[in-house]
Amino acid sequence: MNAVVEKRQTTNGTAARPFVAPEVNIYERDEGYVIEAEMPGVAKNGLEITLEGNTLTFVGRRIDEEMPGNVLYRESRAADYRRAFELDPVVDTQKISAEMHQGVLTLRLPKMERVKPRKIEIK
Amino acid sequence: MALIRFQKPESPAWSPFRHLSVLRDEIDRLFESPLNSLTSDSQQFLGGWLPSIDLYEDRDHLTLKAELPGMKKEDIDIALHGDVLTLSGERKEEEKVEDAQSFRSERFLGKFQRTLTLPMAVAADKVHASYKDGILTVTLPKSEEAKPKQIDVKVE
Numbered sequence: 001m002n003a004v005v006e007k008r009q010t011t012n013g014t015a016a017r018p019f020v021a022p023e024v025n026i027y028e029r030d031e032g033y034v035i036e037a038e039m040p041g042v043a044k045n046g047l048e049i050t051l052e053g054n055t056l057t058f059v060g061r062r063i064d065e066e067m068p069g070n071v072l073y074r075e076s077r078a079a080d081y082r083r084a085f086e087l088d089p090v091v092d093t094q095k096i097s098a099e100m101h102q103g104v105l106t107l108r109l110p111k112m113e114r115v116k117p118r119k120i121e122i123k
Numbered sequence: 124m125a126l127i128r129f130q131k132p133e134s135p136a137w138s139p140f141r142h143l144s145v146l147r148d149e150i151d152r153l154f155e156s157p158l159n160s161l162t163s164d165s166q167q168f169l170g171g172w173l174p175s176i177d178l179y180e181d182r183d184h185l186t187l188k189a190e191l192p193g194m195k196k197e198d199i200d201i202a203l204h205g206d207v208l209t210l211s212g213e214r215k216e217e218e219k220v221e222d223a224q225s226f227r228s229e230r231f232l233g234k235f236q237r238t239l240t241l242p243m244a245v246a247a248d249k250v251h252a253s254y255k256d257g258i259l260t261v262t263l264p265k266s267e268e269a270k271p272k273q274i275d276v277k278v279e
Contacts, residue, residue: 003226023229029222038230040190040257068188068262069181072242076175076190103192103257 004033004109007055007084019082022060022105026085030117032110033091039081040103041065047105049098056096057084058105090115172231176210176239183270185241185263192257193230199254201261203247210259211236243269 004026022037042060049058060081087093092112099106179186189210191199199212213234245263252261 023231025228025230026226027223028226029224034223036193036230038192038257040192043256067179068186068260069179069184071177072180072185073176073178073239076177076188102194102254103190 003028003088004035005086007057007086018079019059020077020079021083022081024083030111032108033088035085035105035107035109037081037083037105037107038103039105041076042081042100042103042105044100047098047100049107051093051096054087054089054093055084056087056107056109057082058098058107060105172214172233172235174210174235174237176237178239180242183265185243185245185265187239187259187261187263189237189259189261190257191254191259194254194257196254199259201250201252201259203245203250203263206241206244207238208241208261208263209236209238210261245269 022039024038025034025036027034037058037060039060041062043063046061046063047058048061049056051057058081062080087109088111090111091109095110097108175190177188179188187208187210191212191214194212194214198214200210202209202211211234214232216232241263244266246266249264250261252259254260
């Protein structure tokens with residue numbers, strides 16, 4: 001089955017600043033795939049999206065993180081986000097788009113024109 | 124010129140330890156994933172969404188930060204009763220995905236509630252909240268009684 005397949009990371013970041021995998025939703029429509037990743041605390045300038053061959057990697061860094069005082073209680077992790085996926089070859093990598101809204105990264109991966117289902121009119 | 128026996132470049136020399144390291148990776152992976160899923164922030168282990176919260180203190184304020192990615196401002200509720208602060212809200216599906224085939228669904232949709240007792244009294248009428256990059260920040264000024272007092276001592 002063609003799909004967007006997770007690529008296992010061999011390294012877990014540097015000891016100084018570890019990476020965690022953000023939660024994602026991935027779904028497919030006729031026109032393409034959509035990946036949504038949760039990266040709270042990451043602004044647009046902390047995003048890094050790279051495509052190497054068929055592997056799409058996104059990294060989110062909390063650049064503007066500030067500590068408003070001393071920590072009394074902490075559940076959030078001092079980590080950056082990273083996850084990588086192997087893309088379906090039908091994805092038109094020239095047309096990948098990304099947007100960031102309130103800590104959620106949405107990646108749109110349109111399929112190439114020739115593989116989109118087409119309706120054929122009967123005359 | 125020495126004669127070297129021809130060796131296929133793509134088949135590396137056999138190493139007995141290579142298999143051991145592959146095995147070790149597999150075992151690491153086996154232990155890694157279930158444990159991570161129990162301790163991760165927005166786990167569904169306890170049957171709900173528990174966004175992680177942090178509490179900070181400086182001289183005049185308590186500051187609460189909650190990780191609430193992808194919400195609408197109006198879907199977040201903050202209530203203060205005495206020194207008990209309750210955060211609640213609901214995350215709704217942003218896009219209709221009826222006609223879509225889902226491959227992964229790790230993001231939590233639905234309601235959450237977190238309650239915490241503040242370590243000191245705050246001025247309830249001066250509480251301020253903002254929501255940016257999926258992080259809710261609630262600034263709670265300490266009440267006058269709770270602030271540290273500085274007393275000047277004159278040494279003669």
